[in-house]
Amino acid sequence: MRRMIVVTGGAGFIGSNIVSRLCAEDRWDVVVCDRLEDANLGKWRNIAKSAIADFWQPEELFLQLDRHAARVSAIVHMGAISSTTELDADLILRTNFSLSRDLWDWCALNDARMIYASSAATYGDGEAGFEDADDLASISQLQPLNAYGYSKKLFDQYAVREAARDHAPKQWAGLKFFNVYGPNEGHKGGMKSVIAQIWPKVAAGEPVSLFRSHHPDYADGGQLRDFVFVDDVVDIVDWLLGTPGVSGIFNAGSGQARSFLDLANATFAAAGREPSVTYIDMPEAIRDRYQYFTKARMDRVRALGFGGQSTPLEEGVRRYVQTWLSSPDPYR
Numbered sequence: 001m002r003r004m005i006v007v008t009g010g011a012g013f014i015g016s017n018i019v020s021r022l023c024a025e026d027r028w029d030v031v032v033c034d035r036l037e038d039a040n041l042g043k044w045r046n047i048a049k050s051a052i053a054d055f056w057q058p059e060e061l062f063l064q065l066d067r068h069a070a071r072v073s074a075i076v077h078m079g080a081i082s083s084t085t086e087l088d089a090d091l092i093l094r095t096n097f098s099l100s101r102d103l104w105d106w107c108a109l110n111d112a113r114m115i116y117a118s119s120a121a122t123y124g125d126g127e128a129g130f131e132d133a134d135d136l137a138s139i140s141q142l143q144p145l146n147a148y149g150y151s152k153k154l155f156d157q158y159a160v161r162e163a164a165r166d167h168a169p170k171q172w173a174g175l176k177f178f179n180v181y182g183p184n185e186g187h188k189g190g191m192k193s194v195i196a197q198i199w200p201k202v203a204a205g206e207p208v209s210l211f212r213s214h215h216p217d218y219a220d221g222g223q224l225r226d227f228v229f230v231d232d233v234v235d236i237v238d239w240l241l242g243t244p245g246v247s248g249i250f251n252a253g254s255g256q257a258r259s260f261l262d263l264a265n266a267t268f269a270a271a272g273r274e275p276s277v278t279y280i281d282m283p284e285a286i287r288d289r290y291q292y293f294t295k296a297r298m299d300r301v302r303a304l305g306f307g308g309q310s311t312p313l314e315e316g317v318r319r320y321v322q323t324w325l326s327s328p329d330p331y332r
Contacts, residue, residue, distance in 0.1 A: 001070070001071060002028070002029050002071070003028050003029070003071055003072075003073040004028060004029045004030075004031055004053070004068060004071040004072050004073060005022060005028045005029070005030055005031070005072075005073055005074050005075075005076060005241070006031045006033060006056075006065070006072060006074075006075045006076070007019050007022070007030065007031070007032055007033070007075075007076045007078060008033045008034070008058075008061070008075065008076070008077045008078055008079035008103070009033075009034055009077070009078035009079030009080060009117075010030075010031075010032030010033060010034050010047065010052075010076075010078065011032055011034040011035075011036055011043050011044065011046050011047050012034065012043070012046070012078060012079070012082075012184075012187075013046075013180070013182075013184050013185040013187075013188060013230070014078055014117070014177065014180060014230060014233065014234075015032075015034070015076075015078035015079070016046035016047050016050070016184045016332070017182065017183070017184055017230045017231070017234050017332060018076055018078065018234055018237050019032060019047055019050050019052060020047075020049070020050050020332050021234050021237075021238055022238075022241075023050040023051050023052060025238075028073060029053035029054070029071070030050070030051075030052050030053055031052065031053055031054045031055070031056060031064075032047055032052050032054075032055050032056070033055075033056040033057070033058060033061050033064075033079065034055075034058070034079065035057070035058060037187075041186075041187045042186055042187055042331070043187040045331045046184040046187070046331060046332070048331065049331065049332065058079070062102070062106065065106055065110075069110050069112075072110065072112050073112065073113065074112060074113035074114065074115065074171075074241060075103055075106075075107055075112060075113070075114050075115075076115045076116075076237060076241075077100060077103055077114060077115065077116040077117065078116075078117050079095075079099070080095060080096045080117055081095045081096055081148065081151075082119075082148065082191060083148065083191055085146075085190075085285075085286070086147065086148060087147075089147040092147045092148055092151045093147075093151055093154075095151075096148070096151035096152060096155065097151050097154050097155050097158070100116060100155045100158075101155065101158055103116075104116075104158070104159065104162065104168075104169065104172070105167075107169035107170075107172070108162070108167050108168055108169050111170055112169055112170065113169050113170055113171035113172065113241075113244060114169040114171070114172045114173075115171075115172070115173045115174075115175065115237055115240055115241070116155070116159075116172075116173070116174050116175070117152075117174075117175060117177060118152045118155070118156055118174040118175055118176045118177070118249060119148070119149060119152040119176055119177055120176050120177060120178040120179075120226070120251070120253065120294055120296065121144055121145070121146065121148055121149030121152060122139075122142050122144055122149050122152050122153040122156060122176060123142055123144075123149075123176075123291075123294070124142060124143040124144045124145050124149065124291075125143075125145060125289075125291060125292075126291060126292075126293050126294060127143075128141055128142055128143070129297075130226075130251065130294060130295055130296055130297055131297050132176060132249060132250050132251040132296075132297060132300055132301075134156070134160055134174075134248045134249035134250075135160065136157060136160050136161060136164070139153065139156050139157055139160060139249070140157060145289035145290075145291070146289055155174075156174055156249055159172060159174060159249070160249070163247070168247070170244070171240075171244045171245070171246070171247050172247045172248075173240050173246065173247055173248060173249070173250065174248075174249040174250070175233065175236060175237070175249075175250055175251075175252040176249065176250065176251045176252060176253075176296070177228075177233060177252045177253075178225070178226035178227070178228050178251070178252065178253035178254070178294055178296050179193065179225045179226060179227045179228065179253075179294070180193070180228050180229075180230050180233055180252075181193035181194075181195050181196070181227060181228070181229065181230065181316070181317075181320060182229055182230030182231065182316070182320055182324075183230070183320065183323075183324040183330060183331065183332040184230075184331060184332050186330060186331075193227075194210075194260060194263055194264070195263060195267050195317060195320060195321070195325070196325065198264060198267060199267065199321070199325045202267050202268055202271050202273060203271060203325075203326065205273060206276070207276040207277065207278050208264055208267075208276065208277055208278070209277075209278050209279065209280045210260050210261065210264060210277055210278075210279055210280075211223070211260070211279070211280065211281070211282040212279045212280065212281055212282060213292070214281075214282055214287050214290075215292050217292070218292050218293075220279045221259060221260050221261035221264070221277060221279065222259045222260075222261060223259065223260055223290075223292050223293075224257040224258065224259055224292065224293045224294070224295070225257065225258065225259075225260070225263075225291075225293075225294050226253040226254050226255070226256060226257055226258075226294045226295050226296045227254060227256075227258055227263060227313055227316075228252065228253045228254040228296075228310070228311075228316075229254075229311040229316035229319070229320070231311065232252075232254065232308060232309075232310055232311055232316075233252045235306075235308035236250070236252050236301065236306060236308065239305075239306050239308065243304075243305065246304050246305070248300070250300055250301040251296035251297055251298055251300075251301070252296070253294075253295070253296025253298065254296065254298075254310040254311070254313070255295070255296055255297070255298040255310055256295065256310070256313070257293060257294065257295040258313050261277065262313060263313065263317065264277050265277075266313055266314045266317040266318070267317055267321060269314065269317075269318070270314075270317050270318040270320075270321035270322060271321060271326070298310075
């Protein structure tokens, strides 16, 4: 009997890149659970090249899981409301916490594994650092800046607490994704990576706009982020699926902090154009909860045996621009 991996949010950005990798490896039947929404947005194209075994609507997820319980090896749970500006906190909690909790319980009761998307947003302004310690006390001290980050922190707390009570999937892992970029994010609108957002102007030879800094320690465009190429975080997921003895909550970043100006310059360079950058004021609505610095500590997952290399920013941007963004077919 061929085993099955279910990827929730499998038509989304990170999810579809995971699906592409798993389908190419052909070790499992890969099932996608997602909403495709407006066909004109092209989200369906994110999975059109992958030979998935089945597609489940979110409303039928638990019915289908029960029907195929004997075959489900793992759930890779990428489905979430990922907008940091979403204002409906009840919707965020239902989607990001309650569904994750119910999937955790299902996996625990059905001898399945679970890998899920946490977020670097759990770290808040970073004052407590970016150490991915996964004991309950360390997680509880984190202070997210928005409801999205809170929902991810809340589920991390649930996972750690339930694992300590021996109520856990046979393997479980939460991944704190930092600023991921790469193919298949075109449907995300204003939540796309900065590279994808500025690309049309870069391609047209026009100036691009970055936020001014409203912090005395950072120059305009000098705000720092851990930018990580999507293939690098898929490598971690793939490694975890092949290393069933590893459980815990881990950072998924590059381990480097680079500026938005670096990112813009790399995008211009990949297009063979001279940089042209202007600055605009940051919207007041986000100024008080804006992260000026993120940098993942990657020591724990590497100490456990993950040997994947982090793609340098300039190389990742070059690959993204030249292979996908500038292509008539930008889908993986």
